[in-house]
Amino acid sequence: MIPLARPVIGDRERELVDEVLRSRQLSLGPTVTRFEQMWADRIGTKHAVACSSGTAGLHCCLHALGVGPGDEVITSSFSFVASANVILYTGATPVFAEVDPLTFNMDPAAVEAAITPRTKAILIVDIFGYPADVPALVDIAHRHGLGIVEDACQSIDGDLNGRKLGSFGHPAVFGFYANKQLTTAEGGVVLTDDDELYTLLKSLTNQGRSDDGAWLVHSRLGFNYRLSDVHAAIGIAQLERLDWMQDARARIAGMYQERMQHVDGVTPMYEGPQRRSWFVYAPRLDADLDRDAIIGRLEADGVSAKPYLPCIHLQPYYREAHGHGPGELPITEAISASTIALPFFCEMTEEQVHRVCGALDRAIRAERAGAAGAVEAGAA
């Protein structure tokens, strides 16, 4: 079975984890500080705050902006559920704006139309590693006096017009779950140039510890959202080879893009003016195709595949507890109904890419032949 994702774990991860274990400083130690410094250097920001997950980082950023009950935060429903859950954690309400049909990121006009007197912030998402229209969204936020947080969890090390995500003046968060471009098993980092925000985030991720770091003095309500030194050690090993891993992903994506042009029924991933930080390979299937049936056929053929990404507003919890339902966001829903995640990882071979494309081609042909057969049988 070709898996959907598979992290690269080598001797360097084992060596650095072993160093931490031998040092006995498993948390709040120098390895986390080093990991943070490496991120700040790489992105060119003044600060980086490591945290236990991307979700934790996003939650802290909203909390730091003062988002709370009665507020609304505009975000995308074409994202992982965490992008909206973090808004609910603060007691605020997520408001979903439609996405652009090509980039799958929020359409700035839809964001502006969604602003009400209760809007407090915009939570930008860079989905599938393609940067959102950050300048347009920042402009809207500035004109309406709104805060901004950027969920770049899927866009690790991404950029927009050559400028690194995370360096636009508002906090941006990367996530390091095991399927990401870089993993710490679980983890995340917030990037910021703002000294005050940095101090606050350090405190919020560490139980609201007082800013002078005094022993067991907690000056605000915080969380335990710390990244351990063990996880940071994995992250340092990964950062050391991030360029190689990003190049490998881009090369594999290139092979897919080329081959998918010859698979009838599939629209390859969008290639626009911006560089994509390749996170998933998730092309679109034609609307007439039964995606679940195709996934079943692929799995029978030894190829993992998943419907990806489900809309957040159509998740059972969002329907039941928050009254959302189908028809609210036609563009988002149509995209979400047609995209399919295929195996995608750094160490994928050309032969595996070839196998996936061949299996998808066969699955689509078989589905279409079956559908045509059923129509003929019906007519007879």
Ligand SMILES: Cc1ncc(COP(=O)(O)O)c(C=O)c1O
């Ligand atoms: C767009 C997006 N936002 C947020 C998250 C949350 O990150 P984590 O799983 O590290 O909490 C993810 C993780 O997959 C994500 O894809």
